[in-house]
Amino acid sequence: MLLHTVNKSFERNSLDACLRLAKAGSTVLLIEDGVYAAVQGTCLEGKLKQAMDTGINLCVLAPDLLARGFATDKVIAGINAVDYAGFVQLAADHSSVQSWL
Amino acid sequence: MLLHTVNKSFERNSLDACLRLAKAGSTVLLIEDGVYAAVQGTCLEGKLKQAMDTGINLCVLAPDLLARGFATDKVIAGINAVDYAGFVQLAADHSSVQSWL
Amino acid sequence: MKFGIQINEGPYQHQASDTAYQFTKAALENGHKVYRVFFYHDAVNNATRLAVPPQDDRNITKNWQALAKEYNLDMVVCIAAAQRRGLLDENEAKRQGKDASNIAEGFRISGLGQLIEAGIQSDRLVVFGD
Amino acid sequence: MKFGIQINEGPYQHQASDTAYQFTKAALENGHKVYRVFFYHDAVNNATRLAVPPQDDRNITKNWQALAKEYNLDMVVCIAAAQRRGLLDENEAKRQGKDASNIAEGFRISGLGQLIEAGIQSDRLVVFGD
Amino acid sequence: MSEEMMDDEEGVIKKFMYVNRKAPYGSIYALESLEVVLIGAAFDQDVSLAFIDDGVYQLMKGQRTSGIGMKDFSPTYRALEMYDVEKLYVDQDSLAARNLTADDLIVPVEVLSSAEMADLMEDQDVVLSF
């Protein structure tokens, strides 16, 4: 299964494109400005919960989240926080990596 | 009144932000990748028509439109095509210029 | 009318530098004045003399230089942005202990105050970016 | 596992270079190999030796150089992208008739084939961009 | 020249607005925009800052950047007051979409409706976007 990375927030449509084309069982990792989508209660929360319901695994890069002023307890339940070593491990554990630039 | 420029297509939310905050009587000029929004029949047509109905003037930079494979007759009725000299004139004719980057 | 121009993006990577150039050229050709072109953020890279774009492509730096020569255009590269990105004139290179400079003729390096001044002195400031 | 890294954006302007650096560092520190880091588009500007970022900020070029030294990392700058943007080593400067070069030690200029090769030889290619 | 402009012994005073629509750290715009504001403060103009869309994230409390190797520049927003930059306007819709309120922000701001923000923009002489 693929690892997808998304690095843009509300400003771009890359998260939409990613969630539309990611298959169940694949993992979407939110990095850089993409981490804002992982925060509870925003207008994107519904989309992310729906993605998880269809079997997509969601992760968020914790150093990027902390840099932007959000503690990991602000993250939507079910989204896993990882560090850079975790990012590397996710890339290793999936068959290939697709960056949604 | 302000001249607003928008240079991004569907990929970004800058057109939405611009149309939400542009006042009646002001002008929105679509440039660079922003020109795609001026084309007839896309999913953005409704938004642009609504903006015109509320009194916003819409223009499109013709050289950018032609470069991207669209003749000016593909543009939504009511949107004026201008060249670079026309862009300059629009900037001169409005009180200031806001670029929606 | 007097225009000020601000550019935020690197040449080639984004169209901002091209559009700013076309706008500036059209303004000058139509009898307007351009008080200053201010290169900020990655736009400082417009001012390198080391670029060698493909023969069949435009040369953005040379386009600016020709326009500046014809119309006596003031082209200012932000010093803070330039230092961060490795754009230096000879004075700066000496001051920073660097062994080379790379600014093209016709551009000058100066502070952010020049952008504010362009806003004050111009009738319209127009920003090109991403 | 063997990783290949592609970077598309200039340093400082976008976080892509920082994230790529952190990823590469974490991979190496966790026992993985990195076959190559390929600098494409504006990312060629990672390789300038003329940058002087503020004292209290990171120095991205030096970070790469230190990592390369410690782990014998292959850092390749795309020649076509570099020519367009004014990044040259001494050979290129001579060949192009330019009076200065600006590539930092530890980076080498080569062709796009090196990116494809990185895709072939690495177990995973990871792209960082905007 | 606009009607809001006044002449006194120190020259014209114009209404400058800095429009911030981008998040910090992912790109450099927030930081380098702030650098312009600080330099611009010396020019005694009538300065406003607008935070719209992802720009509201620039003002988040509790930014901890050590993990990404970048400098936390958010305390600088607190220093703006000392530079007599006191008009900080935040777009209500942008806050709401992000589940934020003014309490989440590092400095006191005035929260504006779309109509109020539109009126404020209309009233500016110079709009700088990054």
Added chain:
Amino acid sequence: MSEEMMDDEEGVIKKFMYVNRKAPYGSIYALESLEVVLIGAAFDQDVSLAFIDDGVYQLMKGQRTSGIGMKDFSPTYRALEMYDVEKLYVDQDSLAARNLTADDLIVPVEVLSSAEMADLMEDQDVVLSF
């Protein structure tokens, strides 16, 4: 290493996908992505190109760039066939949102549903994004 990989006397053959999500001219990604595809063709890998979102605009017929002073590189897509790059996939939803059909495009393509595109991506060894 993935199961799709094969060894023969000339080495491994991997599935390479180039993902294009950006419009031409506004930024350089489309052009420099195409340059990678052309160089990569010499490596005899199993190559696919995907055009999604604004990326579908890269293939528009009738591009006339003289007015913006940039080179029209769209004819190069027609030359891909000579390089044995024949798998061009376009996302149906992206076309529909833009009021386009395959007839508007400069080369023959295979139009895919979201599910088909997702399957195709899942099957790749190397995904290059620009």
